[in-house]
Amino acid sequence: MDAPSAQLHTEIRDSVVRAFATRRPLLHHLNADTSWLLQIPRPASAVNYGSRIYYNILIDPWFIGGQSDVAKWFSQQWHATESAVKSVAEVEELARQVEILAGGLNLGRNRGRRKALKEEEETFVDAVAISHEFTDHCHKDTLLEVHRDVPVLATEKAASLISSWNHFRTVITTPTFTEENPDWRDYSLTPLPAWLSITRLTASADALYYHSALLITFATHPFLSATPKKRSSLHIYGDDPSSTISGTDAAECVIYTPHGIPASALTPIGLADPPLHTLAFLHGLHDVKISAAQQLNLGAKNGLQAQRILQAKYWVATHDEIKQGGGVIAWFLRRKVWTLEDALKEAKVEAEGGDTVMGGTEFEDVNFETVDNGESRILH
Template sequence: MKFHKLNDDCSWLWELNGIKVIVDPWFTLSQIDGHRLFSEQFHQTHQPLVSNLPQIDYLFISNPFTDHCNKETLLQFDSSIPLIAKKSILKKIEKWNHFQRLIPLQDAPFLIKEYKPSRFLDFVHSAYLFDTEEGSVLFAPHGTKTEGIPKVDVLVTTTTRYHLPFWLGGTVNLGTQQAELLYKQCEARLFLSTHDERKIGKGLVERFAKKEYTNELPFVTYLSAGDELDYVII
């Protein structure tokens, strides 16, 4: 398995079973939720150009929010590249009339299973299991609180805590304590951090956001944008 961090937030290029998948590409300067007066976030670091990326086999989108499902970025990819996501996200992307093949999780080239959060009406904290012949990856970009998580080889999740009042969504990124619990729960051999960029925010949401960052947990591997890691299960 190969993991290439494309930016300091949540965009990746993974190679699993020889299949190259770009995960959650967001390469525009900023992303807006609803309206820029409500929430706009800006990258602080240089972003890759879609035209400079290697040829890929699939795109995977984990969440409908614009820092994961970024229309301006995704429309730069060739329309013939198949895009994988759960059905609710595919419905959103289908309206763009761009991608020729939209693939639900059950039709992916290897097993992708969503573990939904235990809390009712929680639309943020899903985890995805990628299970391949080379090994298994659990991807939980905001963290997760759910039951039945299996043992995996690689855990990819956030160590950042991003908290909002309940009326703005509550705790979005669950932070280090929950990350450590998840790490112990799934007994991963490798823990890669993701979705931890210290972005600049503007708008109403930024006024109320409380953020806690760390890059010092001894059991976590922190990659910077452009870093690559080959991982072989022995």
């Protein structure tokens, strides 16, 4: 490497290191569709010297090969764009490199201790979250690459399916976050850390929970209150008096809804106590239907309504890959490709007065992000 190239390499690396030093969540798009790695910085009180900085959640992984629901003659799809990440091993390496750049793995010091930790930590994936039982979200071949000790949180049907593979030691049915129990800490199920919960939001009229969302909630700051709060009675291992959390500080959340979720189903977020700040809202722009009979992906217009309620700092498009398809169902799929600008224009036309709703100042602070295949974002 010549001197100018070496200098550029050093400057880029230094810039990345400075960015990671902010200790903010990282979001990585692993394919062109809807597979993600969310890296959440652990609270300072949960990071020991030499231990990892990030808690890594793998969401709906499907990297290579096809997916089929019901039967291949009925529906089968393949990625039209080659996935940037092609295996769980590559996810592991991505997470490892981030830890090195963030200073979480001090490879040059305490080599004996690091070797012992490496042997103990056989995976950098800390949890897997599955939003639906459909095989573009719950892809068996990809999931079987994940270390069996990694806990999986999945919807009821997906959890039953995954359990039938006899691969993972811990498969948990994701609880539903409700306004009747608005404290996110009550949903922190063992073996998740006490400062993190993974739940879901559902719509009352959605019997199949197709238009639901994953709600990933976390407190990255130390709990300051002296009054501890017991871990959830929902957890599957009975009472554990040593597992307590404390404090009443507001937490942040990431809402992931690959098919979209009706705005009316977001009521529990506004009623959360302690309050929840929506850091990122993952909702696609494309409107996808099976003829006129069944709405699949709700698209940009629904996303605008939901974002108006959530006021998420980042709105990130997901599940908008136009995949290669086969089978009977492919003949009936109807897709309308929206841009955010087009959705805003139509919303203004539909709104009474033409310019009083959506598209004005209420979206000035929203960072709409198109995070492409293989791209990453720091969620400041």
